[in-house]
Amino acid sequence: MTNLTRCIAACLLVAACSSAPAAPEVDAMVPADVTVADVPADLGAPSDTPVAVDTPVAVDAPTEADASAPAYPDGPYGNRMGSVLANLTWQGYVNPTGEAVSNTLPYTTTSLQALRGSGRGYAMVHVSEFL
C-alpha cells in the first residue's frame, strides 16, 4: 500500500466512521458546516470541554512496553493546543505499518506513552464514537 493510498484510505475510512452510524446525533451548539477555516483550531464545541490546566488528570503508570521510552512529560495536562495530552492506557490493535486491517492483529494493551516510544515525530489521535 503506498503512502498516498494509505493516507487517502485512512482519511476516507475515518471520515466514514464519523458519519456512518445510525441516526446522527446533532449537537445544536455545533453548526453542521463548521470547518477548520471557520473556527480557530482549538475553539471547538462547547461539548469539547477542556481539561482545566490546573485540574489533575489521571495518568496511567508506564507499562513494561514503555520502558525504552523517555519519561512521559509532566502535567498539567489538557486537550487544547499547547497543552500536554495526558497519557492513557487502551486496549485494542496496534497497527503501526497500516499493512493489514487492524483486527487481524493481536489484541493487546498499549498506551500513548508506548506509542510515543516508537521514535516517530508526530501522532494523530482521533476520537470517534459508535452511535
Next chain:
Amino acid sequence: MLDAGGVIVEVLASNANAPPTRNNLNSWITTFGLPVTALIDPSGVGTRTLTTYGVRESTFIVDLATMVVVFKVNGSVAGVGPSGVAQAIPRMLELLGAP
C-alpha cells in the same frame, strides 16, 4: 503518513455514551476496513478517553517529543462535512515533511 514517520491512533471512545466493547471495536474496524491502530478504553475506567480528550471528531496532532498538542480540530459531530482527520492530514504531512 505512516511511511513519513507518523503515528495514527484511532480511539473508539464510546458506544452511545457507554464504554465500547471489544466487539464494538471489531465491528468498527471491519465495517470500514481500518488499517490504523484502533483502541478502546480498558474495562473498568468508563469512557475515560471521552472525558479526558473530548467528544468524537476531536483530532489532535501531538509532538511525540513533548506530547504537546500542536494542532487540534473538531470535525462535525453530525458527520457532515470533512472529518477532523481529513482536516488534520495536510498539517500532519507538513509537520512530517512529506510531499
